[in-house]
Amino acid sequence: MKYGIIEGYRSLPKPRMKGQCPVCGNDVVSKCGNKTIWHWxxxxxxxxxxxxENETQxxxxxxxxxxxxxxxxVLFDEISGEKHIADIKTDSGLVIEFQNSPLTSEELKQREAFYKNIVWVINGDKFRNNFHILHGLPDPKSYLVEDIVFYPRKHHQQGELFYRKSENPGNPSMVEIHGIHEIQDEINKEYRGHHVYDWVRPRTVWYESSKKVYIDFGNEFLWNLQIYDDRGLPCVQAISKLRFLKESGSKIES
Ligand SMILES: [Zn+2]
Structure with missing residues (x-):
């Protein structure tokens, strides 16, 4: 933990200090070594x-x-008596959890039920090489999407394809396929950060989340997992970290 309690005040760890845990009230000691981040x-x-989970930088x-x-x-459920520490709880009541290690389905459900108003930011560092962000998509609310159906893709597949509902009325077993290059200009005009992606060996628990999930690959963007259309095409939407911070109430400017 970053904060322990000393004489009633939340305090940062400094070498060789004692305090109390803000959750259970038991004794905690400062850990201020060279190899781990300073914590209680x-x-x-x-x-x-x-x-x-063990805190990282x-x-x-x-x-x-x-x-x-x-x-x-520290959040407390009066009915169950459970107490947990939210990484961030904003003044509007939003909980932001920064998750480094994988969760089970059960753990995910419990946490979302406890925190309710929560978004997840997950560290994508461990699976960045398995997560392929592919071609851009127009805004799902765009007029383009009323007629156009995009396909899920694997990163090694050739060809970026779509078909038009208007050219293939009814529910045909075969459709006329187009290459995305035909509508690239239109896609660019309607682009709002959405992309098809291919997650090899995905951490599928995140598909079960009923909350917003953002993946952090360590650059200036977060990637929000979404379902693109009524056919269930998985997509990600880029949002700049600055915008995420601003929208979640951070006052930090840089
Ligand atoms: Zn404790």
């Missing part, structure tokens, strides 16, 4: 919040983009 740890080895960098009072907010 329970004296009794185990973290009281079973949902807590990636977690810290994200949390630090929000005001300190929004970071590591």
């Amino acid at each position: 740890a329970h004296v009794a080895k185990k973290h009281c919040d079973s949902w807590w 990636w977690h810290r960098d994200w949390k630090d983009k929000y005001p300190t009072e929004w970071q590591e907010v």
